Amino acid sequence: HALESYVLNPKLMSSKTNLPTFITFIILVFGEHFLGVWGLILGIPIFIFFLDLVGVDSAQQLSKKETSAD
Known part of the structure; x- marks a missing residue:
């Protein structure tokens, strides 16, 4: 269980x-704790809902990083 929840899930x-x-690991640790x-x-x-609520688009930021690296 520990291997799955702390290594594979994140x-x-x-x-x-x-x-x-x-970040995913931290979310899972805090989520399990609380x-x-x-x-x-x-x-x-x-967490993804709160990112959408705030207006942060992680997929858009990732694509910007990939295009700037090329």
């Missing part, structure tokens, strides 16, 4: 949400 979720792995298992399930969607 890596898989960061690739799907275009968030850095470290909400238990529900925090592991709902932590990432809640």
Whole structure:
């Protein structure tokens, strides 16, 4: 369980949400601490909702970084 929740989940979720792995790991740690298992399930969607609410588009920032690196 520890391997899955602290290694695999952050890596898989960061690739799907275009968030850095470290940020995803921090979200999962805080989510588990405050909400238990529900925090592991709902932590990432809640964080993405708040990013959308604030107006931050992580996919757009990622594409800007890729085009500027080329």
